[in-house]
Amino acid sequence: MLQTEPTPATLELVSGFYQTETTDASFVPLPWRGTRETEHVYREVVAHSCRTCHVSRDDGYSFRSAADFLGAASEISSSLCGPDHDMANAEAVLKRFWSGRGRAHAVGFSDIAGSCAP
DSSP, X not given: OGGGOOOHHHHHHHHHHTSSSSOOTTOOOGGGOSSHHHHHHXXXXXXXXXXXXXXXXXXSOSOOSHHHHHHTHXXXXXXXXSTTOOOOOSHHHHHHHHHSSHHHHHHHXXXXXXXXXX
């Protein structure tokens, strides 16, 4: 995998998963660490519903940090709360995201609740 020139977010994630001989699925990237809130949002939203697709993006939407996630708040609002509800794009993730707590956490953290009350 490392020979395929992965995005920085993908490289960080895979390196974090395999820091030891056992896989650490609870890995939280360094830029998301620091507060309980950011780590919680990473685990409940990004890792749960966004990470699979977004780590492959290298255009500012990889959600490598809480700041990246917050910087995309208007796009997140449009994708989550707009008439199309086009996120998440993968069917299994979409069902998990909309039936779980991820949407409420994303909305609260991004301060977009006025346009998208869970």
